[in-house]
Amino acid sequence: MTILSSENALQKLMEGNKRYVAEKPVYPNQTTVRRAEIAEGQHPFAIIVSCSDSRVPPEIIFDQGLGDLFVIRVAGNTVDNMVMASVEYAAEHLNVQLALVLGHKRCGAVDAAIKSDGSRGSIDNLIKAIKPAVEKAKNQTGDLQDNAVKANVKMVVDQLKSSKPILCELVKDNKLMIIGAFYDLDSGLVDVIT
């Protein structure tokens, strides 16, 4: 097994996204051979924290396959203790060197936080988690929704980077790179934003 460096992992993701955008996906690692190869152990090359939105499936938009991505999906790509634990596990025990937080255009969770819409049930917790990003975006010029999505991604990246004791140490030792990105639902393109 080879562990991909964070730079190589990012390059692999971006190459996959280019194939997807160009409608030239190669659907790698989706055979029964691959399934057998990884049945006894996984060595994913990237951690993806993305929204649960049905239009943003990481394996498809990055053109990857079985055993490639360690994916945590939650509405609004937010972080709580369980998400943090999942990232820590992949970074510390699976030695994954890249974590990418992926926000996307027209995110319903971010939109709900902008409209303060959804005080019923557990949705309120989600709104509260995204609200600080919305407040930041209100002071910026341009599209409020896009800016809020990006501010939310940056906030989550910071939360992960500063998380003690595991993630902050890995980042400090150059064993983990944590970056944010934005997915455009219209073009299919993923842009790194942090």
Ligand SMILES: [Zn+2]
């Ligand atoms: Zn979303």
